[in-house]
Amino acid sequence: MSNLFLTGNFAPATREETITTLSVTGRIPDHLDGRYLRIGPNPVMEVDPDTYNWFSLYGDGMVHGVRxxxxxxxxxxxxxxxxxDVARALGERPSRPNHRAGNHMIAANTNVIGHAGRTLALIEGGTAGYELGEELETLGECDFDGTLTGGYTGHPKRDPVTGELHAVSYRNLGRDVAQYSVIxxxxxxxxxxxFDVPGKPVLHDIALTENYVLFFDVPLVFDRPAAVSMVVPDWMPRSAQLVLSSLLGKVSMPESVAGRLMSRDRVGATNDYPFTWDASHPSRIGVLPRDGVDAGVRWFDIEPCYVFHTLNAYEENGSIVCDAVRLQGYDGDAKYDIRDAFDSASPTLHRWVVDLASGKVRESxxxxxxxxxxxxxxxLLGRRHRYGYTTAGTVNLDPTREQDAILRHDMEQNRTTTHSLPRHHRAGEFSFVPTSVDGAENDGVLMGxxxxxxxxxxxLTLLDAATMEPMATVRLPARVPFGFHGNWVS
Ligand SMILES: [Fe+2]
Known part of the structure; x- marks a missing residue:
């Protein structure tokens, strides 16, 4: 059977390109002055087609940009x-790794954002993010001028009022502790x-409100035994392996040690999916006051599920409303497999209303x-929103959909407007870019x-978010493989 992640538009790009002659149909709004950037896993070396997947250690990050x-x-x-690793594979001289910024098992491949005049390629789980230049060249690891060690996250949230980034970071090995940070x-x-989060859940994304940060502690967990076996050397006597395994799961290592231990050369990289579904793990939403040192996390039980991505959250009448894409819990009792999971998980748009006084959660x-x-x-991040945007189609492995589509959800009118792409056109993530600082909520461009x-x-397709009609198309004489996340960086 062919490997989904190596076929069609999932297949990696094989070379780097710089193209300065681009044809455009429609009209690109004059106010757009910046780059649309998007990143994803794109192995630089040949991979094993029997086992490779988007989440394997070989998913080197490739960023695509249009200015x-x-x-x-x-x-x-x-x-x-x-x-x-990537520099070596390309025949270049590798820079000396900054182990304090995180481990180097994978390249940053999850999200690319702009912050404080810098372009950041990000990833979670204790792996180092990277800073990129204006033309997407790599400048070095991202440790926020040495103020954040041990890795960051792929999904920080920017408060639109303060401009600060809020994030929750976790590490795949070491103690069961997550870290909330403000940049x-x-x-x-x-x-x-x-704060403590037992069981190594994959804390992929968060939601932010004016006063709180929210995260989903749900049963998709990092497969610690598999990870530990990757970093414990084969040549060690069995008894020593067991002692080291136990230590790796329980103690926090200095970044410089963890970073050196968890490099691809050393672990003999695996293509295995590094997460597993642990039915004994709770499903709950954690709510932490923003800037609340020692204030502690409040936990709210929810129906079992998995959540990769939140749409937004806000406070209203003593409750927190959180909209996110919810994946069904996994029924299988065998090892969780990414392909099965994506086939059966049916990600749909869902709302949780967390009543802070009663502790109850309403779901719909x-x-x-x-x-x-x-x-x-x-x-409107962290504030009440009327509209939300999602992508429906091939990238979500939806076999029922004939045409990929960009969806606009009107939460007030309880109505979804669909922009169906032409047949045989496949979409990834689309980002909303407002026309002006003080324009209406849907006055802007959706691009992806x-x-x-x-x-x-x-x-690169630009849609008018108000009408969901095409605005402009930048034709690329290149293929941009499906990937993870993108953003407009003005
Ligand atoms: Fe993500």
Whole structure:
């Protein structure tokens, strides 16, 4: 059977390109002055087709970007993030790794954002993020000027009022502790709070409100035995292996030690899916006061599920409303397999209302179409939103959908507007970019990469968020493989 992650538009790009002649149909709004950037796993070396998947250690990060200015598309570029392994594979001299920034088992491949004048390629689980230049060249590991060690996260949330980044980071090995951090507008850590989260849940994303940070502690957990076996050397006597395994699971190592231990050379990289479904793990939402040092996490039980991505959250009448894409719990009792899980998990848009006084949570479905990559107007992050945006289609492995679509959910009218792409066109994540600081909520552009199966080429599609009609298409003489997350960096 062919490997899904190596076929069609999942297949990795094989080279880096710089293209400065791009044809555009429609009109690119003049106010767009910046880069649309998107990142994803893209192995630089050949991988084992029997086992490779998007979450394996071989998913080297590749970032794709389109520069827009004065109504024109100036360039398209794609670049691998230069970890030491990637640099070596490309025949370049690797820079000396900064182990304090995190381990180097994988390249940053999860999200790419702009903050404090920098472009950051990010990943979770204790792996080092990287800083990129204006033309997507790798500048070095990202440790926020040495103020944050041991890795960050793929999904920080920016408060639109303060401009600060809020995040929850966790590490795949070491103690069961997560860290809430706030990065100031100067790009340096302003504060951190550590809290206990037993069982190594995958804390992929968070939600932010004016006063709280929320996260889903649900039964998709890091497969610690598998991970430990990766970093324990084969040549060790069995008794020593057991002692080291036990220590690796329970103690926190200094970043410099963890970083050296968890490098790809050393672990003999595996393609296994590193997460597992642990039915004994609780499903609950953690609520932590923002900036609340020692205030502690309050936990609220919810129906078993998994949540990769939140759309938004806000406070209202003593409750917190949180919209997110919910995946069904996994029924299988065998080892969790990423392909089975994606086939059966049916990600749908869901709402949780957390009553802070009674401790009860009300749940309801918003839209039961298979969809992912939820987003909201960044000006309303943490505040009440009316509209939310998602992608429905091939990238979510939805076999029932004939045409990929971008969805706009109107939470007030309880109505979903669908922009169906032309047949054989496949979409990834779309990002909302407001027209102005004080414009209406849906006054803006939705943008994302679209792949045309008939030509084998991709384009950057711009939709008018108010009408959900096409605004402009930047045609690329290149294929942009499906990937994870993207953002407009102005
Ligand atoms: Fe994500």
């Amino acid at each position: 827009l200015r004065d109504g024109k598309a100036e360039w398209y570029r794609n670049r691998w993030v230069r970890t030491p 100031g507008v100067d790009g340096r850590v302003r504060g951190t709070v550590d 479905g918003i839209d039961d179409q298979v969809q992912e990559f939820p987003g909201v107007d960044p000006r 990469f679209v792949y045309d199966e008939t030509t084998g080429l991709s384009n």
